[in-house]
Amino acid sequence: MDENFRREIILDNYNDPMNRGLIEDDSYLKTRTNSESCIDDLNFMMKIEDGKVKDIRFDGEACAISTSATSIMIRSLIGKKIDEVRKILLNYQNMINDKEYDKELLGELNVYDNIQPNRKNCALIPSVAVDKMLEELK
Amino acid sequence: MNREDFPMLKKDIVYFDNGATTLKPKVVIDSINKYYKEHTANIHRGDYEAAVKTNELYDGVRELVSKLVNCNSDEVIYTSGATMSLNMVVFGYMKKHLKKGDEVLLNKAEHASNVLPWIKLREEIGIVIKYVPLNKNYELTLDNIKKYVTNKTKVISLAHVSNVIGDVRDVKSIGKYCRDNKILFNVDGAQSVPHMKVDFKDSNIDFLSFSGHKMCGPTVVGILVGRKELLEEMEPLFYGGGMNSFFEEDYSYELKSIPTRFEAGTPPIAEVIGLGEAIKYLQKIGMDKIHDYEIELKKYLLEKIKDIDNLIVYNKNTDSGIIAFNIDGVFAQDSAVYLNHYNIYVRAGNHCAKMLKDELSIKNTVRISMYFYNNKEDIDKLVEVLKNSKDIFKVII
Numbered sequence: 001m002d003e004n005f006r007r008e009i010i011l012d013n014y015n016d017p018m019n020r021g022l023i024e025d026d027s028y029l030k031t032r033t034n035s036e037s038c039i040d041d042l043n044f045m046m047k048i049e050d051g052k053v054k055d056i057r058f059d060g061e062a063c064a065i066s067t068s069a070t071s072i073m074i075r076s077l078i079g080k081k082i083d084e085v086r087k088i089l090l091n092y093q094n095m096i097n098d099k100e101y102d103k104e105l106l107g108e109l110n111v112y113d114n115i116q117p118n119r120k121n122c123a124l125i126p127s128v129a130v131d132k133m134l135e136e137l138k
Numbered sequence: 139m140n141r142e143d144f145p146m147l148k149k150d151i152v153y154f155d156n157g158a159t160t161l162k163p164k165v166v167i168d169s170i171n172k173y174y175k176e177h178t179a180n181i182h183r184g185d186y187e188a189a190v191k192t193n194e195l196y197d198g199v200r201e202l203v204s205k206l207v208n209c210n211s212d213e214v215i216y217t218s219g220a221t222m223s224l225n226m227v228v229f230g231y232m233k234k235h236l237k238k239g240d241e242v243l244l245n246k247a248e249h250a251s252n253v254l255p256w257i258k259l260r261e262e263i264g265i266v267i268k269y270v271p272l273n274k275n276y277e278l279t280l281d282n283i284k285k286y287v288t289n290k291t292k293v294i295s296l297a298h299v300s301n302v303i304g305d306v307r308d309v310k311s312i313g314k315y316c317r318d319n320k321i322l323f324n325v326d327g328a329q330s331v332p333h334m335k336v337d338f339k340d341s342n343i344d345f346l347s348f349s350g351h352k353m354c355g356p357t358v359v360g361i362l363v364g365r366k367e368l369l370e371e372m373e374p375l376f377y378g379g380g381m382n383s384f385f386e387e388d389y390s391y392e393l394k395s396i397p398t399r400f401e402a403g404t405p406p407i408a409e410v411i412g413l414g415e416a417i418k419y420l421q422k423i424g425m426d427k428i429h430d431y432e433i434e435l436k437k438y439l440l441e442k443i444k445d446i447d448n449l450i451v452y453n454k455n456t457d458s459g460i461i462a463f464n465i466d467g468v469f470a471q472d473s474a475v476y477l478n479h480y481n482i483y484v485r486a487g488n489h490c491a492k493m494l495k496d497e498l499s500i501k502n503t504v505r506i507s508m509y510f511y512n513n514k515e516d517i518d519k520l521v522e523v524l525k526n527s528k529d530i531f532k533v534i535i
Contacts, residue, residue: 007535014531039471039487039502061501063471064535118475 006111009072014064017071019057028055029133033125040066040122044129048137053077053085056130065115065122072108073126082134089127096123139431140423141511152482152516157301157329157460157489157507159351162416166354169415173408180404182380196407199414200397206417206425207331207346209338209363215397216405219360220328221251223347226362226400227324228255231345231372232293238264240292245270245278246493247300252326253493256295266290272497275455277305280312293322298330302489302505303453304460306330313342322368328352332420333458333509334429338363350409355416359409362400369396378402428510432459435508435517442521449524452503459508465527470502476530477504480523 028045040062047054056074073092077085092109094101097120103110112123141147143163153161179189181196200211217223236242242256246269256267270286273279278296294316299306309325316323324345330336331346332353338346345368350359364372374381374393381402385391393399420428436459443449448466465473474486485505488494495501506520 007531010535011531041501061469063469063475064531067469122471 001111001113009108009111010064010068013068013071017058017067018074019055019071020059022057022059028057029136031129031132031136032060033129033132039063040125042066042070042125042129044070044126044133046130046133048082052079052081058126058129062125063122065112065119066125069109069112069123070126070129072111073130076107076109077130082137085130086134089131092127093124096120096127139510139513141513143419144511147511150481152480152512152519154482154484154506154508154512154516154520156332156352156509156512157505158485159357160332160354160509161511162356162412163354163419165419166356166412166415170356170408170412173411181407182398192407192411195411195414196405199410199417202414202417203361203363206421207327207336207338207363208340209346210366212396213338213363213366213369215362215364215369215400216410217347217360217362218358218406219349219351220326220347221349221360223345223360223362224251224324224326225255226372226375227345227347227364228259230375230400231364231368232265232322233259233263234373235371236263236265236292239266239290241266241268241288241290242293242295243268243270243283243286243291244295245272246497247272247276247278247303247305247491248295248297248493249301249326249328250490250492252295252297252324269493272303275305276303276453276494276497277456278307280308280315283312284315287319287321291319291321293324295324295326297326297328298336299333299458299460300491301329301460302462302491302494302503303456304329304458304462304507305453305456306334306458309336309341309343316344317342329458329460333425333432335425344368350413350416353413353416354419355413356406356409359406359413361413366396369400372400374400374402376400376402380404423510431510432508433457435459435512435514436461438514439506439508439517439520442517443524446521446524446527448527452498459512461506462503463506464500464503465524465530468527468530470504472530472534473504473527475534476527477520477523479533480519482520482523 028047030045032043034041042060042062044058046056058070091101091105115123144161146161177188177191179192200214203214204211268286270282313323322344325343327346327348331348344365346363351357381399383392450464452462470486
């Protein structure tokens with residue numbers, strides 16, 4: 001991927017992330033990701049309706065990588081069925097952790113395919129958060 | 139100064155994370171290697187040559203500590219670090235001597251290890267914790283402390299130098315005030331003992347905690363200094379070998395005298411010996427000289443960055459080598475990643491002072507913490523990189 005294009009996507013999503021700001025609504029699942037290895041501290045909320053992700057919102061203080069990854073992740077997941085969401089999360093986590101993954105499933109999330117080792121946890125924050133909220137459904 | 143003594147500085151790095159841990163001089167590394175290569179032995183038990191030498195070196199460190207901070211050598215307890223020392227004070231002494239409703243004064247700039255043990259003790263026995271507010275420069279003053287003292291105040295517990303703002307608290311005046319008012323004075327010296335002269339007796343300190351690795355020594359060794367009559371009343375947190383005189387079938391036992399009573403099990407022998415070497419090394423340079431030099435570096439740094447308009451510095455006036463700042467609009471961790479790109483090592487975060495956000499109204503900062511082996515060239519490199527920080531995202535993404 002062209003480095004300038006990659007940077008542009010990440011920075012656009014960092015400077016103007018999708019769905020930043022939480023709302024008062026008890027029908028949402030909620031979680032807080034406070035990474036043990038870095039200082040990102042984000043709150044997430046997600047609404048599931050008819051087996052699909054209807055909405056995801058977030059807020060908090062975090063670095064450029066985790067904020068942009070959250071924004072892109074939200075855009076990628078809204079409207080998807082839960083099993084599709086699980087598939088995307090698994091493949092995204094595999095990509096970040098240098099394991100085999102299906103590039104076709106990840107769309108814009110592919111901008112993190114070459115992440116530096118010390119930023120992996122930052123990039124993983126949104127997927128960990130959505131995973132945690134899906135756990136609550138079980 | 140003394141850069142040639144530090145093997146880590148042979149790498150092309152600027153090390154500005156001394157508040158977290160310091161680099162080790164060759165003499166300290168050599169003393170540890172020597173223990174493992176030439177005179178490995180457990181302490182207090184062997185009659186062979188290596189054991190005698192090890193004993194001598196190990197026990198001798200109490201004397202070195204007592205000269206460093208002006209206390210008696212039997213008031214020096216070896217611990218695993220300042221965190222353990224502070225926990226020993228709270229759960230070994232305070233738990234036995236405080237009661238429900240007794241008040242302990244803290245403040246929101248304190249490190250987790252001088253807050254969480256107290257929160258736990260509050261949970262256990264119902265003490266009352268009060269947070270003394272900082273002044274407009276985020277400093278803790280005796281005047282503010284006095285406003286929060288009542289007839290129920292039993293303890294004032296504070297860091298001599300706070301680890302984010304780096305303000306040097308006036309322990310001499312606070313200590314005198316505490317002694318006059320029969321309040322126990324507990325001091326976290328983790329950020330002060332490595333950098334300046336600290337006087338346990340003269341400052342009327344009751345308990346003083348610090349860590350070896352923040353003063354050129356190894357990790358996993360620290361010190362608790364306690365006033366002897368208080369240590370006599372302190373309970374050990376650990377029981378086992380080395381700390382008892384006898385124990386019998388009828389459940390009777392007797393503990394050894396102070397300070398060995400508090401050192402159950404095989405202690406960090408190599409590390410204590412290494413810490414002794416570090417203390418000798420620092421004293422050879424001179425604690426006053428170290429402090430003055432760090433202040434000189436801080437002034438130089440502040441002068442150099444004063445024209446960089448996108449920097450927010452939170453502690454221009456404090457009297458230590460710590461500078462907390464942010465690049466305007468940039469998350470602290472991104473700034474640290476950016477500096478790392480140029481081999482400049484700093485720390486980003488809340489620095490374990492998680493309540494300071496209430497006073498600072500920002501959660502995370504970039505912290506530069508200097509030591510005597512930093513120099514003006516280190517600062518020049520930093521300033522050059524900070525001047526170009528408008529390109530930060532081109533560098534880090």
